Amino acid sequence: MQVPQYPVHFISGLPRSGSTLLSAILKQNQRFSAGMSSPVASLFNAVLPKMSGASEYAPFFDEGHRHRVLNSLFGAYHHDAIESGKFVFDTNRTWTAKLSLLHELFPRARVICCVREVSWVIDSVEQLIRRNPTHVSEMFQSKSARNVYGRVKDLMDSERGLIGLPWGSLREAWFGEHADKLIFLRYESLVRDPVNVMARLYDFLGEAHFKHDFNNVEFSEDEFDRRLGMPGLHTVKRKVEQRFRSTLLPPDIFMKYADMNFWENDKLNMKKVAVL
Structure with a gap:
């Protein structure tokens, strides 16, 4: 049985x-079919342990079985988009830690890595928290996250932090053997020059250019954001443009994480990763 190759990035x-x-x-x-974080990566994480390792069912699965099950999960979730002939863009921050798996299942797929200066990522999260003072977000698990210093420590935890975990996965992918699958897309570039950045992205993906309307971009997942305790987390402003403001962070925190933007260092780009 041949595993189907879905149109996906x-x-x-x-x-x-x-x-x-x-x-x-x-x-x-x-x-194209695209949206906020999908559950496909979580489904993979739930199923893989049942097919390998110490699971009592592991002997019933060979490599072919595992590939077919995972591929079927992906195809079932994105069934409607695939059946209508759309190219799927599946979003999840954990994909950069699974490049070997993606390479086996979807060898032609690219992984677009959205990045931003780390200090401003922290600032953006803190801004949302202060904008919603009557909500308690589930993204903070530590009881020490009662002020900005505790929250930043929680965010930057390398094993479970909202920022620290995906940052570590990005570095793993950047220096890994499948770095040629990566396209790093800087938030700063996208909002400053969306026309040229999207044109270059289409070129890297091998897709025909499309005239986007950057003055009428809309997206929101209000119910999901409310359940997370972070209203506005996935709300996109209508016009794509660069906005300037001062940071909300104490200067010592802002400077502490100012040098974590490794994708800006050409000397570290030994694998020649595409950076937009």
Whole structure:
């Protein structure tokens, strides 16, 4: 049984770095299907342990079985888009930690990594928190997250932090053997020059150019955001443009994370990763 090769690319990267904005832009193209984080990566995480390792069912699965099950999960979730002939962009921040798996299942797929200066990612999360003072977000699990210093420590935790975990996965992918699958898309570039950045992205994906309307981009997932305790988390402003403001962070925090933008260092780009 041959595993079908679905028309798919993936969107990953850091939070608050433009992945929802990118999906909202891509959705304007009727050939594409895109949205906020999908559950496909979580489904993979739930099923894989049952097919391998110490699971009692592991002996019943060979490599072919595992590939077919995972591929079927993907095809079932995105069934409507695939049946209508659309190219799927599946979004999840964990995909950069699964490049070997994506390479086996979807060898022609690229992974678009949305990135932003880390200090401003932290600032953006803090801005949302202060904008919603009557909500308690589920993204903070530590009891020490009662002020900005505790919250930042929680955010930057390398094992479970909203920013620290995907940042580590990005570095793993950047220096890994499948770095040629990556396209790093800087939030700063996208909002400053969306026309040229999207044209270059289409070129890297091998897709025909499309005239997007960057003055009428809309996307929201209000119910999801409310349940997370972070209203406005996935709301996209109508016009794509660069906005300037001062940081909300104490200067010591802002400066502490100012040098974590490794994709800006040409000397570290040994694999020649595409950076837009």
